[in-house]
Amino acid sequence: MKMLLLKLGGVGLLAAACGSTAMPPPSMTEAQSSVRAAEAVGAESLPRGALHLKLARDGIEDAKRLIADDESEKAELVLERAEVDAELALALTYEAKARAEAQTALAEVRELGGTN
């Protein structure tokens, strides 16, 4: 019963999308906002960050195409992929920043130690 309702819902959604302008699924919005979050912390400036950011953006584009081709189930998987890539871009950027800060703090300790 539940499955049936979901399927009906999916059909309804697709019908609405076909009607005029397509309503992006929530997973699309989530993936896009994750990409923006990664961009905001400067993921682009880090090689690995830039790579995963690009993969996330490509995933979103692929998902759009899949939605247009009525492949919404595949689109969901691709969007989930895109989101996890964006999250990884963000985490890698934070990691690089945290390591740099730790290095700076250690260097300061060494500098202070040198004056003893």
Place this chain on the structure above:
Amino acid sequence: MKTVSIAFLAALALPACASSQPTPQLVDARMAYARAQGSHANVVVPDRVLTAKQALDDAEEAHADAPGSFREANLAYIAERKALLAMAHAGIQMAERDRVSAEELHKERQQELRERAEKSLENTQDNLHSARQQIADQGSELVEKQRALTKAEQRAAAALASLEEVAKVKAESRGMVITLDGAVLFTTGKSELLPISREKLAHVAKALQELEDDQRVVVEGHTDSRGTDELNQALSQARADAVRSYLIEEGVDADMITAVGRGETQPLATNDTPEGRANNRRVEVIIKPSDKVAARQ
């Protein structure tokens, strides 16, 4: 974009082969999960490692259901990223810990350095304080000494001034010279003091007692030229001795006073007239300059 599209095609093509081989994404996901599990992530962010494990389980399930499917490839891709994400978050937390402990160490070192600097400052201040105290002590000691010296000088000056009433007092290079008329002290040819002389000598004794401890006093006896040199020498010595003895009797320290007979060798005036000879017959009490006073000038 192109690579992703190719991946899609490959993934779509795989079910057609009906192969039970895992997709390359699943192989990567398994390896990534194994790395995450064997890393610090398992200790630092176990919840994220667990999420990666669940994602891998989903991918394995998709593989069992439909090996090489689009679903398997995508779920495996997601699982691999989740394992990487767990390691990245572990990296963040560990770097954060390193930074916090480095900052704490930094604070401790700074505190140590500050304490050391404060201690050193305190020592310097203590040293400065005791140096100042020493200088102040020495200063007041010096003032005290000067005051005592000034008092002694004043007393000596007063004593000499009172002496001037009974004897001739004159400052010379050899010292302060108190000249006592021989006729007042002795009968002609004798060396016993006349009673009248004792009053005058008492004044002299009083003045001498005001002197500094290290001052030297010489009593010199002088005669005129009548009589033989030997007699005059002996007489002048005897008279000088008599005056010295009396001064000691009156309280002058015996160690500071000596007596010398000069005979007729140092006349003050001509021996050709009675007045001149009277001037030559005399006893001189010479106060030598004080070393202390000399050093101060």
